[in-house]
Amino acid sequence: MNFLVEENPAEHRFEILVDNALAGFTAYLPRGGVRVFTHTEVRPEFQDMGVGGALIRATLDQVREQGGRVVPQCPFVRAFIERHPEYADLVFEPA
Template sequence: MSFLVEENPAERRFEILVDNALAGFTAYVPRGEVLVCTHTEVDERYRGMGVGAALVQGTLDQIRARGGRVVPECSFMAEFIERHPEYADLVVPAP
């Protein structure tokens, strides 16, 4: 199984493709260099397979690579960051 996380700016979300099929997304609201991540959703067919974690990790890696920051309003993302403190430096308080 191959994962690919890509940003879809038109939809304001990061999407994860599993074997070239859309498996989930993390929606955001841009606030300058900060992305307020509001919701993460994984298709039922892909739950329990690590797709959500791969999606959030890929999203955070891309935000870090471009020097951005994140407000994790989405509880799934907030919990991921708690379990992976190496991403804590990307978090800023809600505007």
């Protein structure tokens, strides 16, 4: 399986393609350099294949490369960051 994660700024989401088929997305609200992640969805036929984790890992890597921060309101994104503390520095904590 080939995974490709790309940002779709017009839809305010990152999408994952598996073998060129849209397999899922994680949606966000842009707030300057901060993205508030609100929802993650993986199509049923791609569940339990590691697609969701691959999506969030690649998304957070891209946010890091862009110098951005995240607010993980989405339970899936929040749980991923809790399980992978190397991404904790990306979480925006209001002063």
